[in-house]
Each structure stands twice: as C-alpha cells, then as structure tokens.
Amino acid sequence: xxxxxxxxxxxxxxxxxxxxxxxxxxxxxxxxxxxxxxxxxxxxxxxxxxxxxxxxxxxxxxxxxxxxxxxxxxxxxxxxxxxxxxxxxxxxxxxxxxxxxxxxxxxxxxxxxxxxxxxxxxxxxxxxxxxxxxxxxxxxxxxxxxxxxxxxxxxxxxxxxxxxxxxxxxxxxxxxxxxxxxxxxxxxxxxxxxxxxxxxxxxxxxxxxxxxxxxxxxxxxxxxxxxxxxxxxxxxxxxxxxxxxxxxxxxxxxxxxxxxxxxxxxxxx
DNA sequence: AACGAAACCTGCGCGC
DNA sequence: TGCGCGCAGGTTTCGT
Numbered sequence: 690x691x692x693x694x695x696x697x698x699x700x701x702x703x704x705x706x707x708x709x710x711x712x713x714x715x716x717x718x719x720x721x722x723x724x725x726x727x728x729x730x731x732x733x734x735x736x737x738x739x740x741x742x743x744x745x746x747x748x749x750x751x752x753x754x755x756x757x758x759x760x761x762x763x764x765x766x767x768x769x770x771x772x773x774x775x776x777x778x779x780x781x782x783x784x785x786x787x788x789x790x791x792x793x794x795x796x797x798x799x800x801x802x803x804x805x806x807x808x809x810x811x812x813x814x815x816x817x818x819x820x821x822x823x824x825x826x827x828x829x830x831x832x833x834x835x836x837x838x839x840x841x842x843x844x845x846x847x848x849x850x851x852x853x854x855x856x857x858x859x860x861x862x863x864x865x866x867x868x869x870x871x872x873x874x875x876x877x878x879x880x881x882x883x884x885x886x887x888x889x890x891x892x893x894x895x896x897x898x899x900x901x902x903x904x905x906x907x908x909x910x911x912x913x914x915x916x917x918x919x920x921x922x923x924x925x926x927x928x929x930x931x932x933x934x935x936x937x938x939x940x941x942x943x944x945x946x947x948x949x950x951x952x953x954x955x956x957x958x
Numbered sequence: 959a960a961c962g963a964a965a966c967c968t969g970c971g972c973g974c
Numbered sequence: 975t976g977c978g979c980g981c982a983g984g985t986t987t988c989g990t
Contacts, residue, residue: 691983691984692983692984695983721966747983747984761984761985762983762984763966763983763984763985764967764982764983764984764985765967765968765982765983765984779968796967797967797968797969798966798967798968798969798982799966799967799968800966800967800984800985801984802985816985839960840960840961841960841961841962845961845962848984848985850984850985857983857984858982858983858984859983860983903983904983906983907970907982907983926983946962947962947963948982948984949981949982960990961989961990962988962989962990963987963988963989963990964986964987964988964989965985965986965987965988966984966985966986966987968982969981969982970980970981970982971979971980971981972978972979972980972981973977973978973979974976974977974978
C-alpha cells in the first residue's frame with residue numbers, strides 16, 4: 690500500500706483517532722512481524738500511552754512514554770480501528786486500548802515489520818538510522834554527489850531509501866516523467882541540472898499526493914484514512930497504452946530495477 | 959564495493 | 975473448472 694504520501698495520510702488519521710490512548714494488551718497472531726522478543730515486547734508496551742505519532746520516510750513512529758514502536762507497512766500493511774468485531778484472517782497484531790478501542794495491523798503478505806526502540810536517541814538506531822533524507826530536506830548538491838558515480842539506472846537510485854527516502858514505484862515513475870528522464874538512464878549520466886530537477890520534481894509529486902490523501906490503486910478495501918485521490922493525477926504510472934498527457938505518444942510499460950515501470954519514450958530520455 | 963536476483967508471503971487475473 | 979504463471983505501492987540478504 691504505502692509510499693510516503695500514504696504513510697503520512699495514515700499517520701495524520703491515526704493521530705486524530707488514537708492519540709493519548711493507553712495500551713492495555715497486545716495480541717500477536719503472527720510473531721514474525723515483531724522484530725523483538727515477543728514477551729518482552731508485550732511487557733514493554735502494555736500500560737504505555739501513545740504520546741505522539743511521527744514519520745520518517747515510509748516508517749511510522751509510535752511514541753510511547755518510555756519506548757517507540759517503529760512500523761513499516763511494506764507492500765500491503767494497513768491499520769484499522771475496531772472494537773469487538775471478530776478478527777479478520779489478515780489482522781496479525783492487535784493493540785487493545787483501555788478505552789475499548791483496538792488498533793489492528795492488517796497485512797495480507799506479512800511483509801510488515803515492527804521494531805521496539807528505547808525512546809532516548811531512537812533516531813540514531815536501526816532501522817531509522819539508515820533512512821536517507823526526504824526530498825523536501827535533501828540538499829541538491831548532496832544528492833548529486835551521492836549519485837554521480839553510480840552505474841545503476843536512475844530509477845534504482847531513486848528507489849534506494851538510503852539515498853533518498855519516501856519514493857516508491859508509483860512516485861518514482863511520476864517524478865521521472867516530470868523531470869523528463871528515462872528510468873533506465875544510468876545515474877552517472879544525469880547532469881547536475883537534471884539532478885536538481887529530480888529533487889524538485891520529487892518534492893512536487895509528494896506534496897501534491899499528500900494534499901490528495903495519497904494514491905489508491907489495487908487496494909479496494911479502504912485502509913484507515915486512505916481515501917486517496919492522487920490516482921486521478923497520475924501521468925504515466927498504470928497508464929500503459931494510454932496517450933502521454935504532454936505529447937500524446939503511447940505510454941509503454943517496461944521492467945527497470947525489477948519493477949514494472951511506465952514511461953513516455955518521447956518525453957523521457 | 960556494488961550490482962542484480964532471490965527471498966520473504968498471499969491473492970488475483972490471465973491464458974490454456 | 976482447474977492449474978500454472980506472472981504480477982503486486984518494499985526491503986534485506988545472497989551470490990557473482
């Protein structure tokens with residue numbers, strides 16, 4: 690489900706709904722998601738109160754009194770807030786609150802992760818320590834310096850969260866379209882001006898997507914808070930065979946960096 | 959050191 | 975209808 694705009698939308702919604710709730714119990718139905726000893730995890734978070742909900746790149750950060758829970762939704766992770774309904778087959782972790790509300794983590798493919806970190810200095814600990822800057826915070830010279838010797842296709846570089854965080858398959862395609870750069874172009878062949886334009890385009894794409902509540906494709910069952918409308922604004926992603934909105938040429942789908950990639954070969958070089 | 963491929967999982971749509 | 979394949983908004987680990 691999530692790239693940065695979807696995670697941000699989820700964060701905002703969760704904050705409205707469960708801030709200041711106190712955890713009374715945790716049900717772990719599929720333990721592999723929790724990257725921590727199961728019993729210790731439970732003992733640590735029970736009786737803790739949710740003080741804030743933050744985000745870094747695609748990670749969502751639940752700040753408790755003495756700990757932080759760092760969650761990554763990977764491909765299909767979603768949250769639901771329920772009360773007493775029976776558990777869905779794909780609800781793997783249930784946080785029960787003293788109020789009777791329940792926060793349920795739902796993940797068909799079970800790729801998601803939860804790390805428990807001490808509150809003190811958690812930003813310097815794995816996994817947050819290896820997350821690169823988001824486009825809005827990324828200095829353009831710094832970005833160019835990081836990519837200008839790389840022999841990877843530019844799309845692979847933009848997907849690399851250590852270098853620049855928040856973009857995923859949808860928003861990389863859209864960013865490359867705005868910057869008029871072909872996803873297969875090797876990073877060292879990107880000029881400084883183009884690199885600057887890439888960072889600018891990424892900011893623009895993410896900002897707009899956040900304003901529209903993210904993108905909803907393929908996930909018909911709505912996740913908490915994500916009623917995205919950015920799918921109506923996509924220029925190329927998912928639009929194979931349709932005309933490029935700029936030049937009218939047919940958009941094609943190719944495979945780059947192992948990912949389905951949509952491109953206008955007239956506009957993007 | 960750096961790159962691409964495989965692995966982690968499940969479900970859906972397609973062609974035969 | 976059933977089966978096998980390819981594909982899916984991500985990241986880490988493995989092998990060259």
